[in-house]
Amino acid sequence: MTQAAQDTIAPHKPGSSGVSNTPKKRSKILKALSSDTFWRGVVSLIGFVVFWEICSRMKQWTGVEVPWIGKVPPPTEVLEAWTEIFWLPGYWESWYLSTGRVFAGFIAAMLLGIPFGLCLAVNRYFHDIFFPPFEVLRPIPPLAWVPASIVFWPTTELSIAFVTFLGAFFTIVINVLGGAKSIDIRFLRAAQSMGASQWDLFRKIILPGTLPSIFTGAAVGMGITWEVVLAGEMISGGGQQGGGGLGFFIWSSYMGGTVAQVIVGMISIGIAGYLSSSLIRYLGSISMPWRRLF
Amino acid sequence: MTSASSNRGAISIRNVTKIYDPEGVNVMAVDDCSLEIGAGEVCMIVGPSGCGKTTLLNAIAGFHSITEGEIYLDGEMLCGPDRPLANQGADRMVVFQHGALFPWKTLAENVAYGPIVQGAMSKAEAIDKAGTMLSEAGIGDMAKKYPGEVSSGMARRAEIVRALINDPRVLLLDEPYRAMDALTKSIMHESLLEVYDRTKVTIFFITHDLEEAIFLGDRVVVMTTRPAKTKKIVDVDIPRPRDYTTLSSNRFRELVQEAKDAVHEEAVKAFEAGERELA
Ligand SMILES: Nc1ncnc2c1ncn2[C@@H]1O[C@H](COP(=O)(O)OP(=O)(O)O)[C@@H](O)[C@H]1O
Numbered sequence A: 001m002t003q004a005a006q007d008t009i010a011p012h013k014p015g016s017s018g019v020s021n022t023p024k025k026r027s028k029i030l031k032a033l034s035s036d037t038f039w040r041g042v043v044s045l046i047g048f049v050v051f052w053e054i055c056s057r058m059k060q061w062t063g064v065e066v067p068w069i070g071k072v073p074p075p076t077e078v079l080e081a082w083t084e085i086f087w088l089p090g091y092w093e094s095w096y097l098s099t100g101r102v103f104a105g106f107i108a109a110m111l112l113g114i115p116f117g118l119c120l121a122v123n124r125y126f127h128d129i130f131f132p133p134f135e136v137l138r139p140i141p142p143l144a145w146v147p148a149s150i151v152f153w154p155t156t157e158l159s160i161a162f163v164t165f166l167g168a169f170f171t172i173v174i175n176v177l178g179g180a181k182s183i184d185i186r187f188l189r190a191a192q193s194m195g196a197s198q199w200d201l202f203r204k205i206i207l208p209g210t211l212p213s214i215f216t217g218a219a220v221g222m223g224i225t226w227e228v229v230l231a232g233e234m235i236s237g238g239g240q241q242g243g244g245g246l247g248f249f250i251w252s253s254y255m256g257g258t259v260a261q262v263i264v265g266m267i268s269i270g271i272a273g274y275l276s277s278s279l280i281r282y283l284g285s286i287s288m289p290w291r292r293l294f
Numbered sequence B: 001m002t003s004a005s006s007n008r009g010a011i012s013i014r015n016v017t018k019i020y021d022p023e024g025v026n027v028m029a030v031d032d033c034s035l036e037i038g039a040g041e042v043c044m045i046v047g048p049s050g051c052g053k054t055t056l057l058n059a060i061a062g063f064h065s066i067t068e069g070e071i072y073l074d075g076e077m078l079c080g081p082d083r084p085l086a087n088q089g090a091d092r093m094v095v096f097q098h099g100a101l102f103p104w105k106t107l108a109e110n111v112a113y114g115p116i117v118q119g120a121m122s123k124a125e126a127i128d129k130a131g132t133m134l135s136e137a138g139i140g141d142m143a144k145k146y147p148g149e150v151s152s153g154m155a156r157r158a159e160i161v162r163a164l165i166n167d168p169r170v171l172l173l174d175e176p177y178r179a180m181d182a183l184t185k186s187i188m189h190e191s192l193l194e195v196y197d198r199t200k201v202t203i204f205f206i207t208h209d210l211e212e213a214i215f216l217g218d219r220v221v222v223m224t225t226r227p228a229k230t231k232k233i234v235d236v237d238i239p240r241p242r243d244y245t246t247l248s249s250n251r252f253r254e255l256v257q258e259a260k261d262a263v264h265e266e267a268v269k270a271f272e273a274g275e276r277e278l279a
């Protein structure tokens, strides 16, 4: 049978049909722009902002205050506050401080959490010894560690870093452990039949097989580190060492500034969180090319 | 892989019994089963779901221990009373029921994996050889694709190539073409026969499909319902090379009927026993 004949005859599995044949080399951006989902999203966001503006301004226009939303400054005012703040170095310093803390804690959690989770998964003795204390500590919410950690560590900065680290660490370990444990036994058997050593198995099968879970853990862990950092910044306050950051920015805007500034702070955090998770998604897609297909 | 050597790959299964979890649920999956498979034979195993076919294959491959009996490969004991679990080795390559290409490697990287981890070839050599072998199998264009990008038929063909690059003595296939439509299946059959004619590797092939069994096999072993024993062996005296015209010959029809009668009896028993398949 010739190659050409096979190509036309060989039926495809439903769902994966045509993946290899249809030319779909258009750029992702063009594809997004032409999809209904994208435009529905745009319309929905615009609708949301317009709705907010109208509700906030209702009192000014008609004298009737819309409950709840009526107390919130309208988006135009928030934008105005933002353009003022935008030029202040203090605002960008808040970004810098928070981002630095998030990544310090997050990277430390990845560096320790991934090997720790993999060891738990592949070595029974390691698991028997370290899993029980891990499981006892895991349910403690990160913020409950704050007072103890202030006692442990000499500076506030270090205690924030430690609590941030914990927030991501437990999530990452659990994901890595679960991912490594759920690798299909057929992959391990196939590799072993072909003569893979323990080290080959670990590096070529268990590690790539766990990557999807590592990135899931990283995405969730990243969300948690932002929560923890902001809460830590609000608690610790500004002024001395360990102060500042977007959390403190919101807090001080609340104490001494305007509600519009508080909202600027909130949106800034939303953007920071979105950028961080985009970064993780991007890293995921370059380190797992086989998952880009779907 | 060019040497069509049929003087190796003889499997001898002698009085093998397998009981899962003897202290607990105690499932007897295989009971005192004996079977001689000649070097270079295509031996097809059929039998009702859950009768113990996969268990037997796993014992040969070294994935599971056996409880009693012995299994030999070319006169060497794989497993027996002193060593219930056979070593896993590249002399017995398994093609799994739902396919087990590594999703994170391209087809060529999958095929090259064995020679690389065995240290038999450098990475570049292995990838090169993989490309050549994939082309021989008619899927050379797919070498750089990931398993998720190709059809199940191509993936299964690549998996057979991945097994063959290790120059195994035996290919163990566990319902590899299950859940494929008839057309894909027939293409897979032709390509497997082509591989067999080239390599004369011993094939231990589990299937549900009796026409597939008669079409591919030298012998068809019909197993009893659990615990598995050999119930009947159908000798397929249809000359090779076979092609799709074989399917309409009278002899083919007769043999399928013969196997069907034997399986049907067992299938009824298995159904009545409420046997479930663990896959
Ligand atoms: N790990 C296991 N533990 C207990 N029972 C098992 C196990 N694996 C398979 N069995 C049982 O052994 C019997 C034979 O299974 P299997 O060899 O998979 O059958 P099949 O012929 O369908 O391949 C079935 O009844 C199954 O439930």
Ligand SMILES: [Mg+2]
Pocket: B053, B054, B174, B279
């Ligand atoms: Mg089975």
